[in-house]
Amino acid sequence: MSSLGKVLQQTILNLEKLRDAQHPPSDDILAKLDKLYHQEIELIDAAVNSNSVRYKIATKAMTEAAKKTKEAIADLTSIEQAISKVSNAIGMVTDLLSEIV
Amino acid sequence: MYSLYKGIGEMKVKSRTLAIVLMAIILSGCGLTSRQIYKTQSFGTATANIGKIGEEEFVSIRNGIIEMNKELISIDNTKTSESFEFDKPTSAEHTSTRVAACKALNLYGELLVKLVSEDRTENLQKVANALLDNTAAALGKDLPDEQKGAIGKIIAGFGSFWVSKKKAEAAKEIIPAYEQPVDDLAELLSEDFSLDDDALGYLKGYETTAKRLKNASMRLINDGSKYTVLERDRAISALVLSERALTRSTELSKKVKKSIEGLKKANKELVKVIEDDNYSSDDIKTYVVQIQELVNMYQVLAN
Numbered sequence: 001m002s003s004l005g006k007v008l009q010q011t012i013l014n015l016e017k018l019r020d021a022q023h024p025p026s027d028d029i030l031a032k033l034d035k036l037y038h039q040e041i042e043l044i045d046a047a048v049n050s051n052s053v054r055y056k057i058a059t060k061a062m063t064e065a066a067k068k069t070k071e072a073i074a075d076l077t078s079i080e081q082a083i084s085k086v087s088n089a090i091g092m093v094t095d096l097l098s099e100i101v
Numbered sequence: 102m103y104s105l106y107k108g109i110g111e112m113k114v115k116s117r118t119l120a121i122v123l124m125a126i127i128l129s130g131c132g133l134t135s136r137q138i139y140k141t142q143s144f145g146t147a148t149a150n151i152g153k154i155g156e157e158e159f160v161s162i163r164n165g166i167i168e169m170n171k172e173l174i175s176i177d178n179t180k181t182s183e184s185f186e187f188d189k190p191t192s193a194e195h196t197s198t199r200v201a202a203c204k205a206l207n208l209y210g211e212l213l214v215k216l217v218s219e220d221r222t223e224n225l226q227k228v229a230n231a232l233l234d235n236t237a238a239a240l241g242k243d244l245p246d247e248q249k250g251a252i253g254k255i256i257a258g259f260g261s262f263w264v265s266k267k268k269a270e271a272a273k274e275i276i277p278a279y280e281q282p283v284d285d286l287a288e289l290l291s292e293d294f295s296l297d298d299d300a301l302g303y304l305k306g307y308e309t310t311a312k313r314l315k316n317a318s319m320r321l322i323n324d325g326s327k328y329t330v331l332e333r334d335r336a337i338s339a340l341v342l343s344e345r346a347l348t349r350s351t352e353l354s355k356k357v358k359k360s361i362e363g364l365k366k367a368n369k370e371l372v373k374v375i376e377d378d379n380y381s382s383d384d385i386k387t388y389v390v391q392i393q394e395l396v397n398m399y400q401v402l403a404n
Contacts, residue, residue: 005298006298010298024323027320033313034177034316037313037316040305040309044301045306
């Protein structure tokens with residue numbers, strides 16, 4: 001299983017590609033990216049236990065978000081579905097971080 | 102009579118020559134060869150330089166993050182002071198540990214140069230003590246006795262020849278003993294300057310902060326008519342700041358990564374050269390070139 005940091009980074013990169021493909025980019029994607037950047041900074045700052053249940057749940061959700069956002073780059077009609085997966089993953093990471101902070 | 106004087110004169114010359122040769126043998130037996138001195142000096146100077154750049158850069162990254170977050174707050178009205186820590190993830194405490202790691206590398210380099218130079222200053226012990234303190238602070242643990250012992254043996258203040266002998270002996274003991282701590286310090290720096298996908302270090306934090314600011318500025322710039330000229334101007338400044346930071350982080354990561362790989366290889370070579378003067382490799386030479394490139398690039402980025 002990839003680390004949470006790695007799949008979070010992949011989701012960010014995919015979402016950035018989707019943002020840059022839109023003219024102008026949607027507020028929703030910009031807002032989601034802002035949250036993901038914030039969470040990445042929190043992850044750098046915090047000592048996260050990669051063996052915890054919440055970590056595994058968050059990593060699984062973010063892996064799914066990375067996968068769906070990658071698919072959306074090739075098929076822009078699936079953006080909605082991808083954004084929904086991103087929202088879910090953000091929620092899981094928020095749960096994980098609340099455990100630490 | 103002339104031939105007798107000549108004979109005595111020749112004997113005196115031979116005796117002097119013999120004495121010089123003997124002295125040279127004694128010196129080379131207990132000191133370092135010119136090749137060992139040159140390699141130690143080159144490695145020491147380069148390592149002191151990478152330490153100095155690291156010290157400056159960690160503080161610079163932290164200041165850069167604070168600066169970008171100030172811009173972010175000013176252009177994004179959804180952010181509030183309660184929900185925001187301007188220096189995250191580079192708190193003063195975390196930064197000081199990193200500065201200690203770089204200081205330790207700087208001091209180690211400085212110490213090596215002093216040990217193989219003609220320098221007779223009395224602060225060798227001071228440098229050695231500071232090296233021990235900063236290494237322990239950076240690695241978060243006390244060093245094993247064998248490593249502390251090697252450093253602790255440094256004694257300054259002896260008379261001429263014996264100082265050189267003592268310094269050479271100290272170098273021969275310190276370099277192998279400090280191989281592991283130097284590798285550990287290099288590993289810490291490597292993590293902090295990596296931009297790999299799974300990296301969670303300082304430069305990654307700096308890059309993410311820059312991306313976040315860029316993202317926020319894009320919203321204002323692309324929404325043209327919704328915002329005033331003044332607000333747009335602010336957003337453009339933020340975008341430029343973020344783009345500069347992104348370029349800086351990419352360049353820095355590439356150069357530092359190469360330099361740290363060079364440091365690790367050169368560290369190994371130095372140990373081998375100190376133990377066996379015949380050992381041959383170009384790792385220290387390559388490392389010196391890499392650090393010089395880093396120093397040059399750092400000057401460009403600073404301006």
